[in-house]
Amino acid sequence: MNPVLEVKNLGIDFGGLTAVNNLDMEIYPNEIVGLIGPNGAGKTTVFNMLTKVYNPTRGQMYLDGTDIEKMNTVEVNKAGVARTFQNIRLFSKLSVIDNVKVGMNNHFEYSLFDMIFHTRKRNENERLIEEKALDLLKIFNLHELKDVEASALPYGAQRRLEIARALATNPKVLLLDEPAAGMNPQETEDLMNTIRFVRDQFNIAILLIEHDMSLVMNICERIYVLNYGTLLAKGSPDDIKNDEKVVKAYLGD
Amino acid sequence: MKNIFKNLFSKKNLSRTISFLMVTLAYILIEVMMNTVGMSRLFKSLLVPTCCYIILALSLNLVVGISGELSLGHAGFMAIGAFTAVIVSGLTLTTVTNDILRLIISVAAGSIVAGIFGFIISVPVLKLSGDYLAIVTLAFGQIIKSLITNIYLGIDSKGLQMSFVTNTLNLEGGKMLLSGPMGATDTAKISNFTSGFVMILITLFVIYSMINSKYGRAIMSARDNRIAAESIGISITRTKTLAFVVSSILAGMAGALYALNYSTLQPAKFDFNTSILALVYVVFGGLGNINGTIISTTILYILPELLRSLQDYRMLIYAIVLIVVMQLTNSAKVKNYLEKLNKKFFRKGAAE
Numbered sequence: 091m092n093p094v095l096e097v098k099n100l101g102i103d104f105g106g107l108t109a110v111n112n113l114d115m116e117i118y119p120n121e122i123v124g125l126i127g128p129n130g131a132g133k134t135t136v137f138n139m140l141t142k143v144y145n146p147t148r149g150q151m152y153l154d155g156t157d158i159e160k161m162n163t164v165e166v167n168k169a170g171v172a173r174t175f176q177n178i179r180l181f182s183k184l185s186v187i188d189n190v191k192v193g194m195n196n197h198f199e200y201s202l203f204d205m206i207f208h209t210r211k212r213n214e215n216e217r218l219i220e221e222k223a224l225d226l227l228k229i230f231n232l233h234e235l236k237d238v239e240a241s242a243l244p245y246g247a248q249r250r251l252e253i254a255r256a257l258a259t260n261p262k263v264l265l266l267d268e269p270a271a272g273m274n275p276q277e278t279e280d281l282m283n284t285i286r287f288v289r290d291q292f293n294i295a296i297l298l299i300e301h302d303m304s305l306v307m308n309i310c311e312r313i314y315v316l317n318y319g320t321l322l323a324k325g326s327p328d329d330i331k332n333d334e335k336v337v338k339a340y341l342g343d
Numbered sequence: 344m345k346n347i348f349k350n351l352f353s354k355k356n357l358s359r360t361i362s363f364l365m366v367t368l369a370y371i372l373i374e375v376m377m378n379t380v381g382m383s384r385l386f387k388s389l390l391v392p393t394c395c396y397i398i399l400a401l402s403l404n405l406v407v408g409i410s411g412e413l414s415l416g417h418a419g420f421m422a423i424g425a426f427t428a429v430i431v432s433g434l435t436l437t438t439v440t441n442d443i444l445r446l447i448i449s450v451a452a453g454s455i456v457a458g459i460f461g462f463i464i465s466v467p468v469l470k471l472s473g474d475y476l477a478i479v480t481l482a483f484g485q486i487i488k489s490l491i492t493n494i495y496l497g498i499d500s501k502g503l504q505m506s507f508v509t510n511t512l513n514l515e516g517g518k519m520l521l522s523g524p525m526g527a528t529d530t531a532k533i534s535n536f537t538s539g540f541v542m543i544l545i546t547l548f549v550i551y552s553m554i555n556s557k558y559g560r561a562i563m564s565a566r567d568n569r570i571a572a573e574s575i576g577i578s579i580t581r582t583k584t585l586a587f588v589v590s591s592i593l594a595g596m597a598g599a600l601y602a603l604n605y606s607t608l609q610p611a612k613f614d615f616n617t618s619i620l621a622l623v624y625v626v627f628g629g630l631g632n633i634n635g636t637i638i639s640t641t642i643l644y645i646l647p648e649l650l651r652s653l654q655d656y657r658m659l660i661y662a663i664v665l666i667v668v669m670q671l672t673n674s675a676k677v678k679n680y681l682e683k684l685n686k687k688f689f690r691k692g693a694a695e
Contacts, residue, residue: 164578167574172575175570179568181564184564188563191557192575193576205557206549206552212556
């Protein structure tokens with residue numbers, strides 16, 4: 091099987107500092123993969139390169155065989171990579187449902203003419219957008235809060251809304267940056283189930299950065315460990331748990 | 344029927360319903376007043392300009408409040424709309440004898456030309472953001488005003504003639520359409536309060552259609568978080584350009600309406616002060632708040648005129664009112680109090 095996301099020899103320098111170097115990674119369809127490592131290891135930098143927020147200094151990136159290295163952030167998303175952010179970035183003044191609706195912008199077409207004259211095409215598209223947005227909100231148990239301003243949501247709900255918004259863009263690969271940060275054990279448990287459900291329901295691959303080891307070891311089928319910007323280890327959760335280098339650098343005894 | 348009613352007053356559509364109701368009621372009230380008890384000449388003379396400034400402020404709110412970019416040159420687009428409309432109206436004076444039709448043609452031309460300029464200017468402007476963008480729009484506003492101040496345009500049997508900086512036109516009969524700093528003279532007054540009212544409705548309709556569409560959501564998402572918007576496939580430049588151009592079109596419409604209400608109009612009218620005035624109306628009414636903009640523009644435009652009898656003190660009072668209201672609306676205490684009132688009111692409404 092061909093990987094849906096493939097990264098070869100990826101690296102980035104900031105001035106004289108090499109933040110990530112020599113990274114090779116493959117994500118296969120329908121997989122949940124973890125990206126772990128100590129603070130400052132370059133995990134979020136990898137996400138920022140994959141979504142072209144940063145331009146990699148070296149290396150190649152392919153999505154389903156297409157080169158995404160030359161694309162910009164918008165094009166990468168259109169190609170099928172969606173993400174969430176470590177420091178939540180919602181559209182704070184928009185309602186919960188509008189946050190999700192705006193994610194579908196590239197999948198429902200109607201012109202400015204349709205918009206001004208409220209044509210049937212516009213109304214039909216808006217109805218479908220509303221329907222699909224509500225379906226997504228239901229998965230994340232946010233539908234009862236749909237008209238609330240996003241900034242008024244509690245922390246855990248904001249994290250879930252970010253995932254819903256990313257999913258609205260219909261991605262092939264979903265990148266989650268610390269989805270369980272700040273959640274209590276019950277919320278984390280629910281989140282795990284939701285992530286699995288989303289993977290099965292939407293048939294997508296998920297790459298996630300997380301410090302909560304119970305979550306990572308529980309739902310990830312494979313794990314990559316980064317340390318000082320280079321790959322320290324990769325393998326199944328059991329391999330990683332027993333890897334001496336990983337235990338020393340990150341997990342602790 | 345009950346459903347339509349419920350829909351109109353749902354949380355989502357309430358602001359829109361209030362806008363249209365408020366404007367329509369104000370129009371009916373003023374029309375009734377004019378036809379029964381009458382109205383002072385001063386007040387009557389303020390009607391059309393008030394409509395113009397409401398449209399101008401609403402259009403600016405689209406850029407400042409909804410798209411989140413500070414523009415300090417909006418009077419420039421108003422000027423383009425104004426003088427285009429004057430020229431078109433002058434050119435079609437004999438061919439289109441129906442005043443209403445000529446008004447529609449002139450206003451449409453003014454809006455479109457302002458929109459074209461808005462697009463051209465948006466290319467360099469939207470490469471910037473924040474303070475830099477504001478300063479560049481300021482510069483463009485000044486350039487437009489200076490350009491119009493130096494154009495001499497006339498028409499006679501030989502057709503359209505134009506000169507720049509100095510008036511070298513030698514018209515055989517015919518008439519001047521634009522005479523440099525003197526601007527337009529002898530314009531036929533064809534706009535009136537009703538046309539102003541209709542144009543406010545059109546403006547409201549355009550803005551609300553936009554907000555409740557995929558285009559509006561894209562614009563607001565780019566305002567709230569650039570990086571997140573790009574990460575879900577929203578092109579920042581495209582959405583900001585759209586907001587800027589639509590805003591220019593509406594500002595052009597405001598200008599056209601304004602110009603056709605006076606027999607003479609000088610380019611100096613559309614200077615930096617007018618841009619700032621519009622910005623004051625928007626900030627005073629609340630960024631992105633459409634009903635607030637309508638109310639604040641009405642009050643702030645009419646207030647100085649009503650204070651005219653106080654002569655030198657009027658601008659002082661105007662300034663004090665501005666400071667007090669801005670302070671009050673930004674104070675947490677007052678905000679909390681208003682919120683409490685709001686809750687009380689709505690809970691009552693729900694219990695009924």
